[in-house]
Amino acid sequence: MDLVLDIGNYRLKGAFFDGDQVVESFVTPPEKVQLEKALEGKRADQVLIxxxxxxxxxMVREVLAAQGFSFQMLDFSTLKVGLDVEQPEAVGHDRIANVYGALFHFPQNDCIVVDLGTAVTFDYASCDGRYLGGAIYPGIDIGAKALAENIEKLPQVDIAKPPLAVAKTTITHIQSGLYWGLLGAIERITFEMRNISSSPSDVKVIATGGLLSKMDPEEFAKDLSDFVDLIDTRLTLIGIHEIMKEKNKDA
Structure with a gap:
């Protein structure tokens, strides 16, 4: 059994793998008590963070050591994936892991990963294992906050799909613009990115990220389905596990 952990600024994600299969996953705040509870009674042969x-x-090191886990911190400078950008050292670790996760799902295809977090990141990975670059777009929460803070008569709203695109109240006006605006951005940006490929129709688009758990999963997946091939909320963890496998082969 393998365990991978992804320590973010606001969330700590983990997954246990049996071979390539995720057998259990969890998401907690990066807090000691929460992590102790998630790992209680569990065992793993190797842990990569x-x-x-x-x-x-x-804190994570302390909890793992106290519960008998041996672990390694991931060194992204030693990976085989090529970073074909002007500042490779500036590429976020989660974005590199997402490249590995995408190529796990579609090893024969170029892929675009759309990570729906505080910011929406778009990352293009070639099927020969190169990260070719991407784009960053403001997340839907940032958009809602910016409207409320900068325009006096507009309230802060909950993030939700409105009943109608042509909305009838101020709140649903904002929700309509945010929701359909985000989907429009995803559709257009992935369309433009596909065109760097000699076979745009073969490029696979994968969506992941925290926003997927905030929205109605079935409804949001339906609205994404015209231009997204796969939704995988555990893509980053799968990517970290693929990196673990790569390092084991080289050992």
């Missing part, structure tokens, strides 16, 4: 939260790392 990816982190962008240096303040939470000592």
């Amino acid at each position: 990816s982190s962008v939260n240096s303040e939470a790392e000592p």
Whole structure:
């Protein structure tokens, strides 16, 4: 059994793997009590940790050691994936892991990963294992906050799909613009990105990220289905596990 952990600024995600199969996963705040509860009674032969939260790392190390796990921190500088960008050191660790996760699902295809978080990131991975670049778009929560803070008469709204695109109240006006605007951005940006391929129709689009758990999953998946081939909320964790497998082969 393998365990991978992804320590983010606001969330700590983990997954146990038996071979390539995710047998259990969890998402908690990066807090000691929550992590202890998630790992209680569990065992793993190897543990690999990816982190962008240096303040939470000592706590995670302490909990793992106390529960008898041996672990390694992921060194992204030694990976085989090619970073075909001007500043490879600036590419986020989660985005690199997403490339590995995408190529696990579609090893014969170029892929675009759409990660729906605080920001929406778009990342293009070639089937020969190169990260070719991407785009960053404001997340839907940022849009809602910006409208409420910068326009006096507009309220803060909950993120939700409105009943109608042509809305009837101020709140649903905002929800309509945010919801359909995000979907429109995803459709257009992925369309433009596909066109760098000699076979645009063969490029696969994968959606992941925290927003997927905030929306109505079935309804949101339906609205994404015209331009997204796969939704996988555990894509980053799968990518970290693929990196673990790569390192084991080289050992």
